[in-house]
Amino acid sequence: MTGLEVIGLNKAFGGLTVARDINITLAPGDRKALIGPNGAGKSTFTNLITGILEPTSGEIRLDGRDIGKLSEAQRVKAGIAKTFQITNLFKSLTVRDNLRLPLLERRGLTGRLIRRSDREGGVEDEVESLLSQFRLSDMGDRPVERLAYGQQRLVEMAMTLALKPRILILDEPAAGVPSSESPLIAEAISGLPQDLAVLVIEHDMALVFKVARRIVVLVSGAILTEGTPEEIAADARVRDLYLGASHG
Amino acid sequence: MKSLLPFALMALVAVVAFYAFPYNLAFLTRVVITMILVLSLDLLIGVTGIDTLGQAALYGTGAYAAGLFAVHVWADPVAGLLVGGLAGAVVAFVSGLLLMRTHGLTLLMLTIAVAEVFQELANKLDWLTGGADGLGGITMNPVFGTWQFDFIGQTGYIYAVCVLFIVTAILKVVIGSPFGLSLRGIKDSPARMRAIGTPVGRRRVAVYTLAGAVAGIAGALAAQSTALVSLSVYDFQVSAEAMIMLILGGTGRLWGALIGTAVFMAVHEVAASVDPFNWLFIIGFLVLAVVYAVPRGLIGLPEEIRRMVGRLK
Amino acid sequence: MNKTNAWKLALATAVAVGATQVARADTIKIGVVAPFSGPFAIYGTQFKNAMDVWEAQHGKSVAGHKVEFIFKDSGGPNPSAARTATQELLIKDRVNYLAGYVFTPNALAIAPLINQSHTPTVIWNAATSVINAKSKYFLRTSMTLPQVSAPLADWAYANGIKTVVTAVTDYGPGIDAQKAFAKEFEAKGGKILDDIRMPIKTTDFGPFIQRAKTDKPNAIFSFIPAGPPAFSFVKAYTDNGLKADGIKLIGTGDIDDETTLQGLGDASIGIITSQHYSQAHPSKMNQEFVAELKKLHPDAVANFASVGAYDGMHVLYRMIEAGGKDGAKGMKAVIGSSWESPRGPLTLDPKTRTVTQNMYIREITKGPDGKLENKEIETIKNVPDVGYPTK
Amino acid sequence: MNLILSIITDGVAFGMILFMISVGLSVTMGLMRVVNLAHGGFAMLGGALTHWAMMQMGIPFLPSAVLAILAVVVLSVPMERVLYRPIYKMGELPQVLATIGITFIMIAAISFWLGATLMPIPLPAVMQGSVDLGFRTLPTQRIYVVVVGLIVIGGLFFLTERTRFGIRLRAAVDHPGTASCLGIDTSRIFSLTFALGAGLAALGGIMGAELLPIDAYYPLRYMVLFLTVVAVGGLGSITGSFLAAMALGILDTAARYQFPEFGTIFFYVAMIVILGLRPQGLLGKA
Secondary structure, rough: OOEEEEEEEEEEEEOOOEEEEEEEEEEOOOOHHHHHOOOOHHHHHHHHHHHHOOOOOEEEOOOEEEEOOOOOHHHOOOHHHOOOOOOOOOOOOEEEHHHHHHHHOOOOOOOOOOOOOOOOOHHHHHHHHHHHHOOOOOOOOOOOOOHHHHHHHHHHHHHHHHHOOEEEEEEEEOOOOHHHHHHHHHHHHOOOOOEEEEEOOOOHHHHHHHHHOOOEEEEEOOOEEEOOHHHHHHHHHHHHEEEEEEEO | OHHHHHHHHHHHHHHHHHHHHHHHHHHHHHHHHHHHHHHHHHHHHHOOOOOOOOOOHHHHHHHHHHHHHHHHHOOOOHHHHHHHHHHHHHHHHHHHHHHHHOOOOHHHHHHHHHHHHHHHHHHHHHHHHHHHHOEOOOOOOEEEEOOOOOOOHHHHHHHHHHHHHHHHHHHHHHOOHHHHHHHHHHHHHHHHHHHHHHHHHHHHHHHHHHHHHHHHHHHHHHHHHOEEHHHHOHHHHHHHHHHHHHHHHOOOOOOOHHHHHHHHHHHHHHHHOOOOOHHHHHHHHHHHHHHHHHOHHHHHHHHHHHHHHHHOO | OOOHHHHHHHHHHHHHOOOOOOOEEEEEEEEEEOOOOOOOOHHHHHHHHHHHHHHHOOOOEEEOOOEEEEEOOOOOOHHHHHHHHHHHHHHOOOOOOEEEOHHHHHHHHHHHHHHOOOOOOEEEOOOOOOHHHHHOEEEEEEOHHHHHHHHHHHHHHOOOEEEEEEEEOOOOOHHHHHHHHHHHHHHHHOOEEEEEEEOOOOOOOHHHHHHHHHHHOOOOEEEEOOHHHHHHHHHHHHHOOHHHHHHHHEEEEHHHHHHHHHHHHHHHHHEEEEEEEEEOOOHHHHHHHHHHHHHHHHHHHHHHHHHHHHHHHHHHHHHHHHHHHHHHHHHHHHOOOEEEEOOOOEEEEEOOEEEEEEEEEEEEOOOOOOOOEEEEEEEEEEEEEOOOOOO | OHHHHHHHHHHHHHHHHHHHHHHHHHHHHHOOOOOOOOOHHHHHHHHHHHHHHHOOOOOOOHHHHHHHHHHHHHHHHHHHHHHHHHHOOOOOHHHHHHHHHHHHHHHHHHHHOOOOOOOOOOOEEEEEEEOOOOOOEEEEEHHHHHHHHHHHHHHHHHHHOOOOHHHHHHHHHHHHHHHOOOOOHHHHHHHHHHHHHHHHHHHHHHHOOOOOOOOHHHHHHHHOOOHHHHHHHHHHHHHHHHHHHHHHHHHHHHHHOOOOHHHHHHHHHHHHHHHHHHOOOOOOOO
């Protein structure tokens, strides 16, 4: 199939199993959310997909090709990208430079020593279109560290999108964002390209129910259930385990 | 145009220094050579965020390579520079494969260790390097077959200044390039660079190799202008002083490296001639004053002053 | 740049300065390059103190010429700093003579300079034979290592030491000293049981001493440059109780020079070293020298560096007396000349331009004042620089 | 067999000295996240003051040493307040610059005051001479070094494991942010730890003067050696420092016995291998 297929993924640290027989698919156009209580293994799962961790067993396929042995950087080139839980930007660089870096990297230009980094025509066009897509055009030349937090999250998403991924993992895109700025994030997610496969990992249930078409619930490293937002909202086990517990 | 202004200023200072201190050209040449070494360190510490205390390994190898090349192969200065630069790059590349996997204190200590190993090797291989007596017998040909190295050091100074200009210009271009942008990205967040698909480890080795070439060129210049290479080129002191000068001037923008070197060496020279025994007091207080007053280095001084004036208003 | 111009300037500034002037009451400038700061600053201090003694005894002018010294700090073994300092002294300060130089690479680095400027340069310490072969303008009032270590081998063999373990610092001068000693000792019929090379940066010498001990030699011969390592080495010898096992320690005077001698403690009594100078040298001249030193600098001691500088001052003053600013004339007057020094009689050997001098075998004993001293127990007369390269 | 015993005895004695001087550095670097290049300066001050008290004032060894250590501790408190506190938040590079500046001033002050000569510390009669261990003799002083070293590590264990101060100290090292949230007075802990580290350095400087003789340039001469112990041991780990000091002491000693001609190279290659395999040091936190 096209898209991402995770088959029977396991990860153990010594005797501690943190991912147990996980099966997930993510096809173009999907809007899935991964939820679960603290310590359910969401970060581990992301790290396994992006190649920061190596699985104990199981397969990760992209368009039918096994990518389990690829490095982090190689997986990005293959089309898997993720945003960070806590903003992880190039703080001292300007917003434009933050966007240029992934764009240059995607085109394989960051090994170039001679030309100026802000003179690559194709790159500059894309920088400007991303800036306007995320309504950041006014602050393009400001160092990222001087931006409001919500705006930093937008830069974060713009950067990840600049990699032209086919699989996008949004790791808690609204974490730390004041609720007043939260609609900005939902709006940005809705505006993502239609053919993109998106997996949102999020605590903010309002956001999850707004953007996700299917929800996967992870508990103790294993998948408890998967379904539409309505099904999940109706599932008693999920209520008890997650929604009830964390909101109670 | 704006980016050329500092170069014009640099040229002006170089010319003024030439005429203002006609009898101190040997010292000025040493300052210029040290500037090149400190630039190589700025590329690592200031631009890429790789903290190292082992520039002496690269500088010293450049010096010995250029010295040996001049004695045994060809005494042409420019060819010697290239050989020195190449030697520095090779050492940096090979050692970088291990070093660039580490960070922080571990990296500092490993880089020190590499320089120490080289120093001991140079001592052991005394049939080649002259050991503790130093590698002598270096007599350089005229630069481009035209300009003879003269007694008062005019040729040496102009030659070194030209090399400094070329190195600074090249590094400016590199820092402004996509490669340079990726280095600055690595300084801010290596994790994020990995997440956008940059092979950070390889990039670090690449920049270390480049810095090795620059440090090697500085070493080669030192060998040519002193006409003798001794074990002291590998001294911990070489690396440590380069780092002090860089932080003193301010990191990341190359100009800080130049200013820091000039100020440190000038203060040292003046203080040591006023009181050869106790000049270390002066250097110590200078260093402390800079840390507490302008933590970002002398290059941050104008901004700091502006801010203080602003507060007064 | 025009090279002939540069040469003219060089000549004008450095070479021919006042060579034809014979005006009296002029000022003769002498540049002194030595470590005045850093880990080797003790050399600069010793030099300066000895110069003070000389000036107190002989004044600050000679034959109507005022003598002015300009000090330059070379730090440690740093040829590029030494060369820069020397170049400035020659070009900017236009010195007529140079002096000082503690480390071999520093001296070697300036040879090309003085060959061009024809400046007589008196080496007060650097001790590798080959230096003087690099320029005919080098004169040396210190010594060379073969001068010191070979006579010790003769003495050792004659005094019942038949087997020796050599333990020297693993660098050029250490190896030279070891070779000179071993060659002489084996020629006499002695046996070298083991040759230990100790890294320059060694801190704990105990293991070397233990290793030497297992060979049960009559003595350990050692050369380590004066300073903290030499001190720790002798400490390791005395602390490990080798004296009780009948293993003597012999070596060059660097290992027990006067600046560290008192710190070695009573356990060091009986250690034998050879050198050209002991503060306890029993001559009237030396007593006056030491007395004047103590008068000027109560805490100071006299050691090999002190007499290197003191006799260096003698050579400089004699040159000025004979030639004023004319270095060639000055050198002619001093090369081959003999004089009496606090260390004994000296002759500036015309062949090697290093002083031919007496070597003394000294034993650490307790002096009349209750302090440790290097008591001279035997004299080997008029030892030239035997290591000078024969072409 | 004798050889191995010899290597171990010499190595342990050498390692103890490295441990005493370096442990304070490791803890302060781990706790305050400050690259303190001036640490060796406290060892030098301890040695220099002891030398001065004995030679100039005629005070015997033991009281001299105690006074010197106390003086260093007393001096270190205002130094921490005035000079170190502003640099804690500054990042590594300004810290390097500041502490090297402090080192320069310490060196300049001591060489101005006591000159550039070696400053020997004569040992009291009980510590002189050597002891017969059966398979070899060992300088008596080394026995004292080992005993004092063991007391130090025992004391540190008691302090960190059994006292309230220790619990707070460990909390502050492990979770610097949380500790102050929990109402632990971190600034007091910093002061006390810094003073303790300085005092231990002074003790190590005095006890180690036979191997690492005291002179004004001591802090620069042995800076790399002390930092090596800290890096190999792992930042902030007392046990790590101890293991590293012992391992390096024994390795270095073994090299001196077996192949002295490669001594320095061996030491640094060993360090490269250890840190190459364990970049965080033996017991450092990943």
